Amino acid sequence: MSAPSLEIPLRLSEAMTSPLEPLKRGDPCTAVILGAGGDLTRRKLMPALYHLLHDGLLHDDFSVVGAAREDLTDQGFRDKMKQAILESEEIGHVPDATWDHFAQRIHYVRGDMTDPNFFAAVSARVAEFERESGQSRGRLFYLALPPSVYGTAVELLSSTGLVPRMDDPAQRPWARVIIEKPFGSSLDTARALNQTVLKRLAEHQVYRIDHYLGKETVQNLLVLRFANSIFEPIWNRQHIHHVQITAAETVGVEHRAGYYEQAGVVRDMFQNHLLQLLALTAMEPPVAFRAEEVRDEKVKVLRAIRPITAATIDQFAVRGQYGPGAIDGAAVPGYRQEDRVAPRSTTPTYAALRFLVDNWRWQGVPFYVRSGKRMARRATEIAIQFQRPPHLMFQQDAGRSFAANVLVIRIQPNEGVSLCFEIKIPGVDVRTTSVQMDFGYGNAFGSTDHSAYETLLLDAMVGDGTLYARSDQVEAAWALVDPVVQAWAAEAPRDFPNYVSGSWGPGIADAFIARDGARWREP
Ligand code: BG6
Numbered sequence: 001m002s003a004p005s006l007e008i009p010l011r012l013s014e015a016m017t018s019p020l021e022p023l024k025r026g027d028p029c030t031a032v033i034l035g036a037g038g039d040l041t042r043r044k045l046m047p048a049l050y051h052l053l054h055d056g057l058l059h060d061d062f063s064v065v066g067a068a069r070e071d072l073t074d075q076g077f078r079d080k081m082k083q084a085i086l087e088s089e090e091i092g093h094v095p096d097a098t099w100d101h102f103a104q105r106i107h108y109v110r111g112d113m114t115d116p117n118f119f120a121a122v123s124a125r126v127a128e129f130e131r132e133s134g135q136s137r138g139r140l141f142y143l144a145l146p147p148s149v150y151g152t153a154v155e156l157l158s159s160t161g162l163v164p165r166m167d168d169p170a171q172r173p174w175a176r177v178i179i180e181k182p183f184g185s186s187l188d189t190a191r192a193l194n195q196t197v198l199k200r201l202a203e204h205q206v207y208r209i210d211h212y213l214g215k216e217t218v219q220n221l222l223v224l225r226f227a228n229s230i231f232e233p234i235w236n237r238q239h240i241h242h243v244q245i246t247a248a249e250t251v252g253v254e255h256r257a258g259y260y261e262q263a264g265v266v267r268d269m270f271q272n273h274l275l276q277l278l279a280l281t282a283m284e285p286p287v288a289f290r291a292e293e294v295r296d297e298k299v300k301v302l303r304a305i306r307p308i309t310a311a312t313i314d315q316f317a318v319r320g321q322y323g324p325g326a327i328d329g330a331a332v333p334g335y336r337q338e339d340r341v342a343p344r345s346t347t348p349t350y351a352a353l354r355f356l357v358d359n360w361r362w363q364g365v366p367f368y369v370r371s372g373k374r375m376a377r378r379a380t381e382i383a384i385q386f387q388r389p390p391h392l393m394f395q396q397d398a399g400r401s402f403a404a405n406v407l408v409i410r411i412q413p414n415e416g417v418s419l420c421f422e423i424k425i426p427g428v429d430v431r432t433t434s435v436q437m438d439f440g441y442g443n444a445f446g447s448t449d450h451s452a453y454e455t456l457l458l459d460a461m462v463g464d465g466t467l468y469a470r471s472d473q474v475e476a477a478w479a480l481v482d483p484v485v486q487a488w489a490a491e492a493p494r495d496f497p498n499y500v501s502g503s504w505g506p507g508i509a510d511a512f513i514a515r516d517g518a519r520w521r522e523p
Contacts, residue, residue, distance in 0.1 A: 022055075022056070022057055024057075024458065024462050024464075025056070025057055025058070025059060025462075026052065026057060026058045026059045026062060026458055026461035026462060027059060027138050027174070027461050027462060027463075028059045028060075028061035028062065028133060028135055028136065028137045028138065029059070029061075029062060029137055029138035029139065029140050029174075029461055030062075030063050030064070030065060030126050030129050030130070030137060030138075030139055030140070031049070031062070031063070031064045031065070031140045031141075031142065031457075031461075032064075032065045032067060032122060032126065032139070032140070032141050032142065033045060033064065033065070033066050033067065033142045033144050034067050034113075034141060034142065034143055034144060034145055034153060035067070035068060035143065035144035035145040035146075036066030036067055036068045036077075036108075036144065037066075037068030037069060037070050038068075038144055040144045040180070041066065041081075041084075041144055042080075042081070042084035043084070043088065044211075044451065044453045045142065045144065045453060045457070046064075046081045046084055046085055047084065047085050047088035047090055047091050047451070047453075048450075048451055048453035048454040048457055049064055049102075049457065050085050050091065050094070050098075050102050051090065051091060051450060051451070051454055052454055052457065052458055053098070053101065053102050053105075054098050054102075055450075057454075057458055058461075059461075061133050061135060061137060062105055063105045063106075063107060063129045064105060064106055064107070065107045065108065065109055065122065065125055065126070066081070066106070066107070066108050066109070067108070067109045067110075067111065067112075067118070067122055068108075068110070068112070069110070069111070069112050070110070071110055072108050072110065073108065074106065074107050074108050076108070077106060077107075077108035078103045078106045081106060082094065082099060082103070090450070090451050107125060109121050109122050109125055113145075113149060113152060113153060113156060119156055119157075119160040119162065120160075122162065123160060123161070123162055126139060126162065130173075136172045136173040137173055138172075138173050138174040138175065138176070138461070139162065139163065139173070139174070139175040139176070140175075140176050140177075140178065140460055140461060141157055141162070141163060141175075141176070141177045141178070142177075142178045142180075143177065143178065143179050143180055144180060145180075147180075147182055147183075147184075147185070150179055150180075150183075150193060150197075151192075151193050151196040151197065154177060154179075154196060154197050154200055154201065155196065155200060157177065157200075158200035158201065162175070163175040163176075163177055163200075163201065163205065165200060165201055165202055165205070166201075166202055166204075166205060167202050169202075169204040169463070174205075174463060175205060176205050176206075176207060176460055176463070177197075177201065177205060177206055177207065178207040178209055178456075178457075178460055179197070179206065179207065179208050179209065180209055181208075181209060181210060181211075181272055182263065182267065182268075182271070182272070183208050183272075183469070183474050184474070184478060185262070185263070185267060186478060186482055186485070187475060187478040187479050187482045190474055190475055190478045191475055194471040194474070194475065197471075198471065203470065203471060204463075204465065206471070207456075207460045207465060207468045208468055208469040208470075208471075208474060209456060209468060209469075210272045210273060210276055210468070210469050211452045211453060211456065212272070212273040212276055212277065212411075212452070213276055213452075213456070213467040213468070213469075214451075214452030214453060214454075214455040214456040214459075214467055215411060215412065215452045216415060216441065216452075217409060217410065217411045217412065217415045217416075217441070218276075218277065218280065218411060219455075219467070220409070220417075221277075221280050221281065221382070221409055222280060222289070222294075224409065224417065225285075226285050231407075232285070234386070235361075235384075236361045236362070237361060237362055237363055237364055237365050238387075239386055239387055240365050240384055240385070240386055240387065241365070241385050241386060241387045241388070241404060241518070242365055242366045242367070242368060242385050242516060242518050243278075243281060243282075243365065243366075243367045243368070243382065243383065243384055243385065244368045244369075244370075244382075244383040244385065244518075244520065244521055245274060245277050245278060245281070245367065245368070245369040245370070245381075245382050245383075246369075246370055246371070246379060246380065246381050246383070246520075246521070246523055247269055247273065247274060247370075247371040247380045247411075248370075248371070248372060248375035248376070248377060248378060248379050248380070248504075248523065249371075249372070249373050249374070249375060249378055250327050250328070250374065250375060250376075250377065250378045250502075251373060251374070251378075252322065252332060252333075252335065252338060252349075252373050252374050252501070253335060253338050253341065253349070253373065255339070257338055257339060257340035257341045258340060260347065261340075261341060261342065261345060261347050262347075263347075264347045264348045264349070264485070264488075265319075265348050265349055265350060265351045265371055265372065265373070266348065266351050266353075266481050266484055266485050266488075267481065267485060269371040270351065270353065270369065270371065270481050270484075271477050271478055271480075271481045272469070272477065274369050274371060275302060275369075275477045275480065275481075276298075276469070277369075277382060277411070278301070278305075278355060278367055278369060279297075279298035279299075279301045279302055279473075280298065281367075281382055281384075282301045282357050282361070282362055282367070283297040283298050283300070283301050284297050284300070284361070285297075289466065290466060291464060291465040291466040291468075294466050295465075295466070295469075295470045295473060298473060299470070299472050299473045299476055300359075301357060301359075302473060302476035302477055302480065303476055304357050304358050304359045304362075305355050305356065305357055305358070305480055306355070306356040306357075306358050307479075307480065307483065308353070308480070308483055308484055309483055309487075310483060310486070310487040310490070313483070313484060313487045313488075315354070316353060316354045316355075316484075317351060317352070317353045317354070317484050317488075318351070318352050318506065318508045318509050318512045319348035319350065319351050319488055319493060319506075320348060320349065320350030320351070320372065320496075320497075320498050320499045320505055320506035320508075320509070321334075321335050321336075321345070321346075321347065321348055321349050321350065321493070321496040321497045321498060321499070322334055322335050322349050322350070322372070322373060322374040322497055322499055322500070322501045323335070323336075323497030323498075323499065323500055323501065324337065324500070324501060325374065325500040325501030325502040325503065326501065326502045327374065327501060327502050332374065332501045332502070334497050334501065335347070335349050335373075335374075335497060336496075336497065345496075346492050346493055346496060348488065348493075349372060349373045349374065350370070350371070350372030350373070350375075350499060350505045350506065350509075351370065351371060351372070351484075352368060352369070352370035352505070352509045352512055352513070353368075353369050353370075353484065354366050354367070354368055354369075354512070354513075354516075355367040355369060355480075366516050366518075368513055368518065368520075370505065370509065370520070372499070372505050374501035374502065375502075375503070375504060375505060376502055376503055376504050376522075377523060378412075378413060379410070379412070379413070379523035380410075380411035380412050381408055381409060381410045381411055381521075381523050382408070382409045382411070383406055383407070383408045383409075383521050384406065384407040384408075384409075385404055385405075385406050385518070386404055386405040386406070386407070387404065388402060388404045389402065394430055394431075394432055395430070396432075397431065402422060402432070403420065403422065403434040405419070405420060405421050405422075406419070406420040406521070407419050407420075408420070408521075408523075410523075414440060414442070415440070415441040415442070416438060416439050416440040416441050416442075417438075417439045418436050418437060418438040418439065419436070419437045420434055420435070420436050420437075421434070421435065421437070422434055422435075423435050455467065456468070495508075504520065504522065
């Protein structure tokens with residue numbers, strides 16, 4: 001039974017009733033998207049850039065160059081991008097004047113990296129904008145390319161002089177590279193890619209993207225923890241029983257079987273997004289909200305996590321794969337029946353992992369982290385479950401026990417924070433029940449209409465890497481998940497498919513968490 005909810009009337013501070021002046025605006029720059037013919041450019045990057053311009057967050061001295069194989073003119077590319085922006089969930093309506101303002105900044109170069117003239121053509125375009133600009137104009141390259149060519153792309157950007165190495169972060173004009181995920185497919189490949197990249201570029205020029213870090217509520221986690229004084233004193237093993245981090249999706253593998261069959265849920269969701277959420281939840285307060293300080297603290301958490309090995313995997317991890325079922329009342333196929341999936345595929349589409357953080361703050365507090373496709377509901381959340389009261393002096397009705405306090409940070413959808421606690425039911429008897437105090441972003445601020453990519457692109461344009469992954473973080477995360485991936489690859493599951501599409505995952509996951517006297521929350 002879900003707890004009754006208390007609507008808390010919100011009174012926003014004065015500052016919030018009028019529009020806020022932006023604290024940052026992009027530097028003058030040319031953004032070049034390599035691989036601009038793909039989905040990412042249409043669905044995420046161009047809508048994000050358009051919205052930044054619409055909100056006045058791009059510098060007037062800004063151009064974006066799409067580079068792809070298709071034979072298109074500047075105008076042809078603009079038309080395609082306009083269509084994409086009109087279709088984008090976040091935007092929809094595009095006023096003519098704003099579009100014209102944006103369109104004149106969009107350009108196109110045809111070709112790809114196998115073409116020896118390609119980088120010369122990109123260089124010529126970039127140089128032309130820089131001449132016209134007459135001021136120090138940065139260069140931002142976005143690798144929207146297949147992961148197998150990230151290393152080669154960085155080598156070519158460097159050898160052609162498009163992105164020179166800059167040891168001094170203050171050097172101007174700057175040159176930076178954003179690298180999409182996945183960054184490597186194992187610890188070894190991630191290390192090799194870091195070596196290739198860092199031979200050519202300084203760490204501060206490299207922006208390894210994890211779109212989760214650009215989500216509003218993920219950043220809010222830091223504000224919640226460190227801009228309030230009531231949470232930090234109880235954010236530790238004395239008061240917290242365990243933490244549950246859930247990323248449940250209702251979608252299946254969609255058209256990505258080629259990638260997903262190789263990746264599976266642990267590489268796809270745990271190595272990046274979920275370990276980032278865990279690190280933000282568990283880290284010590286950084287001395288400043290700056291890239292190095294925040295990333296130092298996050299990497300310390302990852303290094304403190306007890307390694308999971310082939311010998312201990314059964315105590316620390318369970319896996320699953322969806323079978324046929326129904327989502328929102330509509331029948332859906334099982335994973336093995338999806339297009340381009342092997343009929344006896346052993347790729348996990350669900351995993352639940354128990355992480356133990358071996359430090360003073362978290363000793364003995366399990367972090368249960370789970371993610372799955374085709375689950376009952378789309379929900380990403382972090383639930384902090386506090387200890388039960390040490391002694392219960394109130395009489396309970398038979399069959400009812402106290403619920404522990406839970407603080408839930410809802411990452412998506414219905415972004416917000418809720419706190420569950422016990423109160424007295426009105427009446428002459430002293431009886432208790434659980435209630436929920438709820439803060440919803442939508443109610444308080446109206447819809448948050450900007451995407452994670454906007455935040456992240458703008459940060460790269462101002463040189464702020466706080467919400468990007470550093471090389472040591474990426475490797476520390478791979479070091480944690482690699483043994484799980486390998487142990488599972490070495491021993492084929494006998495029970496796949498083991499959960500019905502539209503359920504909360506395999507039954508073994510319930511027994512798994514019950515060992516610590518806990519139960520999965522239903523988000
Ligand atoms: C991506 C994964 O990184 O994140 C996808 O490759 C997953 O498999 C997606 O669906 C989830 O992102 P979001 O923002 O929809 O929660």
